[in-house]
Amino acid sequence: MKLWLALLMILTLCPRLPAEPLIVVDSVAILKAAQSSENPEGLLLKQVLAFYPDSYRTESLSRNRARAWIKTSGNACIPWLKKTAAREQEYLFTLPYMVEDALLLVMLKNSAWHPRLQAMQRAGQLSLHQLLQLPKGPLLGIELNRSYGEQLDLLLSQNRHSRALYTRTSSSEDMGSMLPMLERGFIDGLLEYQKVASRARLEFTYYRIQKAEPVNLVYFACSKGKQGEAVVAGLNQAIRKVSLLPEYQTLVLQGIAPAQQTGALAYWLDQLRSE
Template sequence: MQWLRVCCLWLLLPWQDITAEPLQLVDTLASLQPQAAAPSVEAQLVLRVLRQYPSPYTLVDISRNRAREWTKTAGNACIPWLRKTAARERDYLFTLPYMLESAITLVSLPQSRWHTQLEQLQDANGNISLAQLLQLKRPPLIGIELNRSYGDRLDAVLQQNQGHPAIYTRSTAGEFVGSMLPMLHKGFVDLMLEYPKIAARSGSALRYWPLAEAEPYNPVHFACSRTPQGEKIVALLNQSIRHQATSKDYQQLLLQSFAETERGRVLRDWQHMLLTP
C-alpha cells in the first residue's frame, strides 16, 4: 500500500517530454563492459538505469580524475556512483539517488594491535567516535582517499583535523573505490574508512568498527555536466531511476548491503527521496 501511494504521487510530478539526448558515461567502467564477469551490485544498478535511458549512450573508460575534469568541460557527460556534496554541486548537476550504500566503517586487520584500544572507545551502541579517536595521545594511522566524500559528518571531522599526523591521505586519488586496502594489508596504515561491502572484496578477513559520525546510509547519484545538455540528461536519468525503482528486483539489489532489520526503513526513506520534483 505504501509503495502504491508513492507511485501515485510520482504520477503527479511534472513529467517532461524531453528530446533525446546522447550521453557519455565516464569513469573507471570496466565493470560495466559487456565482457565483465559477475558484475557487482553497483554495476548492475547502473546498467539497469541505462537500460531505460531513451537515448544512445557510450561508455568512456578513463581514470577517475580525468572523468571528473571531462565532465566539467564536456556538454553531455555523467559520472556514476558519486555522492552529492555542496562543493561538487558547483561543478556538476546531480540526479536523484539511484542507489543507497550502507554506513561507512573503520576497517582493521583481524590481528591489529589497536583492537583493545578501539573496544575501550566503543559506546553503549558499539560505535566509535572518529573525533574522539583522533584526540588520543598516540592515535592509530587512519587511511583515507583524496577527493572522496565519506558523508557530511565524517567529512566535517576530517576537515577539522586536516593535517593531523594520524590521518594519511593518498597524494593521488585511487583509480577505484577501496584502493586503500593494499596499504592496510601491508601495514602502511593501521585503519581505514570504507564500506564493508567494498572492503570485503579483498577476500581477506577484516574487522569492521561502526562510527558514531557515520550516516546510516549514503545516497549515490550520477553527476552530470552543468550545461543545458546536462539538464536534459539528468531529467531523462531521473525518469529512468523512478521507472526502475518500481521493480522488486531493483529494490532487492539496492537493499543487499543492509541488514534485514533495516531494509524496510531504508526503502521507505529512498522512496521519499525519489519524490523530489
C-alpha cells in the same frame, strides 16, 4: 499499501523529456564487475542505462581527469557519487539511483588496536574525533577526492594535518582502492562500506562511527549547461522507471544490513518523490 502508493506517485511524476546522447565516465571498472553477484553497483548502473531514453557510451579516464573533464564536455556523467554542497557548485546531480549502508571503520582482524578501540566504543560506536586525538593512534587512510558525508568530511578537514591520517588522491576507478595498503600494513585502518571491503577476501573487523550517515544516497554527477540538463532529465526518467522494479529494489538493498533495509528503501523512495 503505502509503499505501492509511493511507487505509483513516482511513476506519475516521471516526465517524458527530450534527452541527449550520454557519455559515462569513471565507470568502466564498475560495469566490468557487473557480472559478479557480489557487485550490485555495476548491475544497477546497467539497468539504469538500459532505460536511458537516448544513446550512451563509456569513456575510460582516470578519476581525477574524469571529474575535470565532465565540467567542459557538456553531456557526461560520473556514477556512484555522493552529493555535497561543494560538488553542487561544479556538477548537476540526478535523483539518487541507489543507497549504500553506513561507512564503517575497517581494521584487519589481527590488528593490535582492537582492545583500545573496543574500550573507546560508546553505545556500539566509535568517535572518530577521539580516535584522531590519540597521541599515538592508528594510522587511517583517507581519499581526498572522496566524500565520506558532510559531517565526516568536515571532521577530516579539520584534522587534515593530523599524524593519524594518511591522505592521498585516488586516480583508480576501482572501489576500495586503499584496501591493498591496509593488507600490506602501510595503514592500520580506513573508512569503507562493508560490502566493498569484504570483496578483498581478507578478514576484517568493522566499527560503526559516530557522525557517519546511516544511509548514503548515491547519484550521477553530470556536466552543467543545457546539454547536462537534458542528460539529467533523461537519467531521472530512467531512475524513476527502474526504481519500480522489484528486482532492482532487491539489488539496491543488497549492501544494506537486514535490520535497516525497510527504512533504507522507504527513505530512498521518499527522496525520489521529493527531489
